[in-house]
Amino acid sequence: MTYLEKIAHRIRENLPAEARPPAEADALFLIYAVLVRAKGVATTAEDVHDAWAAWMLTVDPGHRSVLPYDELKPAVQNDDLPYLAAIRRTSAEEGARRS
Numbered sequence: 001m002t003y004l005e006k007i008a009h010r011i012r013e014n015l016p017a018e019a020r021p022p023a024e025a026d027a028l029f030l031i032y033a034v035l036v037r038a039k040g041v042a043t044t045a046e047d048v049h050d051a052w053a054a055w056m057l058t059v060d061p062g063h064r065s066v067l068p069y070d071e072l073k074p075a076v077q078n079d080d081l082p083y084l085a086a087i088r089r090t091s092a093e094e095g096a097r098r099s
Helices: 003-014 026-038 045-059 074-078 082-098
Strands: none
Touching: 003 026, 003 082, 026 045, 026 082, 045 082
16 A cells, blocks of 8 residues: 555545545545645645545536535535545644654
């Protein structure tokens, strides 16, 4: 398992139980792993959505939520929050591991 796959796995582990990742989302979690490495705890909900949108372009380019974050309805924006929390928690854990 590569370093990015390990981080992606930890992000999945840090998701709250109510989060329901899309099927076949391994590539999405690899993008989230890059957010952990590049932005860490400074990752924003907009970053999470942009990562999801980039992944979604490979899965369903016409998806109705492939829009800039600020153009989404609040309920759709809220869908990114569990992933943001998991990414930030994983980032904090990564920081602690490096110390």
